[in-house]
Amino acid sequence: MQINVLLFASLRDAAGGDVIEIEVPEFATAADVLSELKDRVPESATLLSSCRVALDCRYVSNATSIAGAKEIAIIPPVSGG
Amino acid sequence: MQRRLPGPKKLQSSLLSVAVEQVPKFSCQVCLVQKPIDIAQLQPLISDHDAGAHGWFYGVTRRRTGDKITASLSYQAHPVMAEKELARLANEAANRFELKCIVIVHRTGEVPVGEASIVIGCSSPHRRQTFAALPWLMDEIKREVPIWKRETYTDGSQEWVHPITEVT
Numbered sequence: 330m331q332i333n334v335l336l337f338a339s340l341r342d343a344a345g346g347d348v349i350e351i352e353v354p355e356f357a358t359a360a361d362v363l364s365e366l367k368d369r370v371p372e373s374a375t376l377l378s379s380c381r382v383a384l385d386c387r388y389v390s391n392a393t394s395i396a397g398a399k400e401i402a403i404i405p406p407v408s409g410g
Numbered sequence: 411m412q413r414r415l416p417g418p419k420k421l422q423s424s425l426l427s428v429a430v431e432q433v434p435k436f437s438c439q440v441c442l443v444q445k446p447i448d449i450a451q452l453q454p455l456i457s458d459h460d461a462g463a464h465g466w467f468y469g470v471t472r473r474r475t476g477d478k479i480t481a482s483l484s485y486q487a488h489p490v491m492a493e494k495e496l497a498r499l500a501n502e503a504a505n506r507f508e509l510k511c512i513v514i515v516h517r518t519g520e521v522p523v524g525e526a527s528i529v530i531g532c533s534s535p536h537r538r539q540t541f542a543a544l545p546w547l548m549d550e551i552k553r554e555v556p557i558w559k560r561e562t563y564t565d566g567s568q569e570w571v572h573p574i575t576e577v578t
Binding site for chain 2: 335337338339341342376386388404406408409410
């Protein structure tokens with residue numbers, strides 16, 4: 330199935346946009362999303378290994394299913410403050 | 411049947427007691443802004459007659475990092491999630507350190523050298539709670555809140571900051 334994923338910071342720059350459409354298996358997990366993104370944005374593969382996934386504004390573990398999520402965001406290591 | 415219904419006074423009294431029970435023990439306010447943070451405007455937000463300690467932390471754009479000179483910082487956020495995470499951390503801090511009031515404002519967009527990117531204010535009955543809450547909050551914000559900074563150096567180069575290692 331096709332899903333839209335929100336991107337931020339250097340990941341956004343590398344992908345050339347704030348949203349990327351990717352293809353994932355029907356029962357995909359957060360890990361599947363990160364894995365597909367490594368193929369689509371290979372220059373960010375190392376950074377993606379340190380990214381977290383947020384479903385509907387909540388961090389989830391890589392084993393969490395993305396089923397039912399209205400928003401999927403990839404959160405690179407943060408640097409606010 | 412009508413006699414068994416509570417009269418207006420009794421109904422009003424039960425609503426009032428619910429309202430009293432729901433009054434929070436502390437006040438938490440968080441937000442993101444895209445303009446300079448007006449610190450004077452925030453000061454009344456942590457005022458509480460039972461708080462004998464008020465503490466503030468200002469995070470300000472620093473000019474020099476090692477041998478590099480910063481011209482400005484630019485902050486990008488996932489705004490909805492960032493405000494949710496700030497609110498979650500503010501509530502956790504209020505409970506953990508028995509704070510009376512807490513306010514957190516984070517600026518996004520360009521933040522020139524010398525201007526504040528984040529302001530945290532909190533108040534508590536005694537000083538130790540406020541002294542302990544501020545560093546705890548900053549460490550948690552730097553680990554959990556989806557906000558990123560991009561350095562622009564005076565030589566024109568730019569880089570996003572993604573700390574992979576433990577936050578210091």
